[in-house]
Amino acid sequence: MKKILKFLKCKDIDEVVSKIKSYEINEELEQFRELMTTIAKGNIGKKDLTTVKAKSELINYLRSDIGFKNTEEFKVIYLSSSNRLIGEETLFRGTIDRSVVYPRLIVERALKHPTKGIIFAHNHPSGDLKPSRKDIELTNELKDLLEVLDIRLLDHLIIGENDYFSFYDNGLIEH
Template sequence: MTLYVRDGGRRYRPAEEREVLELAAELLAARVIGEVLNSSRDCAAFLRARLGRREHEVFGCLFLDNRHRLLVFEELFRGTLNGTAVYPREIVKRALEHNAAAVILVHNHPSGVAEPSRADELLTTRVREALQLVDVRLLDHLVVGDGEVVSFSERGLL
């Protein structure tokens, strides 16, 4: 089956694989917004579709209300093949702008291996401490690889 997309005006052309994946991620996002996220499994399919095949590292946040319903997902930082610069101040700023009560950190590993690094653990601690200053809870940090999502919370790293 071939999916067609509009090519500027009235013409249609066959969609590229990247475009199909982006459309699927948008559809999943629309289904997740407003939903209660009680576990890493609740958002794993969405995150795999959104971040799983990226060639560069992307760091984002799921901003939640006090009932853990998703307010918005934002990709905040974009990096290189093996890392990205993340600024806790910007995460706190966005959490306050969204009036979020809780945050779930997410990022991908373009290598496909979802195992958290020591740098990931240190960053999580810094972000958690920054969010605590403004009474926002850090619920989890999810690392997305090829086909799997690793949860800091489930591993006892939070």
């Protein structure tokens, strides 16, 4: 509901009703209808991810996909040797403040794709984007494991509603 109110630039449902009655937001309502149709079809962000050309596009996709979730989700994005998108999937879902990640499953899935690079992404429903000690330890463990298989961990992103944290940008992953 918070997203809807923000999208319609209203502070509460009464303001939405008032604007609808006065026809002040016809254009916004049409955009909203299109957005809701896209969500209902399950297509939000999916088309955009197949054509990622910049990190900002990936971040925008991830925000729309997991940034607003109220439980943790851990995604893996598979890339070719030329860093072209091969696929992405949510491998783990958890609770409000953690999810259990199984390195063996990540390796199995990576080997099913012609993967040369991987990006991990997970959300922090609390809004605190600072990586936990466990996030850092897991990232280092996975990086070492993937290197043995000649797969590069390019980044690990923690996604929030309005911002993100990049392990690579903050020096926690080196290439």
